[in-house]
Amino acid sequence: MTTIAGPGATAYAGLMDRPVFTLTVATSADALISPATDVSTATWASAEEQALFFADIDAADWSIMGRNTHEAADKPDRHRIVFSSRVAGWQRPTQVWLDPEGATPADLAQIVATVRPLTRGLILGGTRVHDWFLAHGAIDTVHLTIEPVRFGQGVPVFGGQSEDTPLQVFRNRGFEVVEERSLNASGTSFHVLKPS
Secondary structure, eight states: OOOOOOTTOOOOOSOOOOOEEEEEEEEOTTSEEESSTTOOGGGTSOHHHHHHHHHHHHHOSEEEEEHHHHHHTOOTTSOEEEEOSSOOEEEETTEEEEOOTTOOHHHHHHHHTTTSOOSEEEEEEOHHHHHHHHHTTOOOEEEEEEOSOOOSSSEESSTTOOOSSHHHHHHTTTEEEEEEEEOSTTOOEEEEEEEO
């Protein structure tokens, strides 16, 4: 288990249940989350997607992301767990960086417990963060927005991905659609998926 004490923290004692994690992700029609690692979703996603995204942010206790995702939209006041193999520890009172190697999703709650409890975590990407949660069987819900754009090449949702439609990406990894709706006249769609 990874141990990183929070600012002014005392040792966290006791075990807690694993938090519930929601993966919120916007993809292109060809199943990519970005044309490049340094391009923020806000530059190409619809206003409707962004409204859903910020609603998910507001509903979560902590957001979990990789360094590139964090740096593409740095928000000092947001509670973030940033995965990094090079930086570790509390970089701000609201943001801890850690190497997820050897850690589990339950460990995340213990690491941040003295700063703010983690019961509802929001997975924001990128690919390696998605892979980590998938490998731990810890994606409880997916909020997937599909935008009617095609990148041709870019950053996939998951490593080793060969599917060219977003829904197939998730179906092939054991998720099923439980809700879907159109978001606008341009063809943006929203889907809620759960593990099968």
